[in-house]
Amino acid sequence: MKITNETLATQLNHRSIRAFAKKPIAKEQLTAIYEAARHTSTSQFLQQFSILRITDEAKRKAISEIAKQDYVGGNGELLIFLADLNRNAKIRQHLGQDIARLQTADLFFQAVNDTVLAVQNALLAAESMGLGGVVLGSINNEPKKLVTVLELPQLTYPILGLQLGHPAQSPQLKPRLPLEFTVFDDKYPADFSLAEFKDYDKLVHQYYDLRDTDRRVDEFTTQIGSKKLAAHKSSRDEIMAAIQDQGLCLD
Incomplete structure (x- = not known):
């Protein structure tokens, strides 16, 4: 429920x-x-x-x-x-x-x-x-x-x-990371694969694609991999x- x-x-x-x-x-x-x-x-x-x-x-x-x-x-x-x-x-x-x-x-x-x-x-x-x-x-x-x-x-x-x-x-509501990426029982996971973010990336891509302002089309992992977090x-x-x-x- x-x-x-x-x-x-x-x-x-x-x-x-x-x-x-x-x-x-x-x-x-x-x-x-x-x-x-x-x-x-x-x-x-x-x-x-x-x-x-x-x-x-x-x-x-x-x-x-x-x-x-x-x-x-x-x-x-x-x-x-x-x-x-x-x-x-x-x-x-x-x-x-x-x-x-x-x-x-x-x-x-x-x-x-x-x-x-x-x-x-x-x-x-x-x-x-x-x-x-x-x-x-x-x-x-x-x-x-x-x-x-x-x-x-x-x-x-x-x-x-x-x-x-x-x-x-x-x-529009911006889609947040699913709980499986942010809530863990007892121990933080040792590692994860980029492929696990595939479905979430699709949601984020759709959000930017449909948004009526700022026509950027993007995904979560590409944002994290962008130059904004590079050494500068x-x-x-x-x-x-x-x-x-x-x-x-x-x-």
Whole structure:
């Protein structure tokens, strides 16, 4: 028997929305999204994330240029989710305590976990209200520039962006990897053959073939084998330096 309910239906119907109507998200909806993020699971109850709502047009334009995506900063809300160790550092300093642990990779990655989970909760909350959204890893195309644009203090770092709004498109569901490739009992498989991906490649090929925008026809394995994962220099390679410039991961 297939299990279904309203929450599962929302999750299984997820698709990235990149075109939004020129209609504002109601204040009450935005507050509900913030509350969903606020109630996300958090490592050690440290609550190491914050949200920047970007309303300044100059900043929205600068972030769009960094992301190299026109829809970023367009219609709808642009939220930047921060790994935030600054708040707890300030608390410790007020209490006369050192902040050394907050500058370790361990605590930073705990903050990253908090932040990513909050993004997912926020997006699910938005989708449950009939809104749409897209997660923006592209904000880190130019990490150091982004930190400057956002005027971030030490011990904070932008992990992901989230563009939310009223959908102005209804894209197809993109076929995800079947469970046999992502769920294993007790032990990770030692190896697999490329031929095992044949049926999934056909699904992905069909998805791109039928999609009404961006006429690329492609398969999953050919994407993984493409030049985007080949050895090359990228502005995103500055991420670790930008993180350390923020006083994080110093161990």
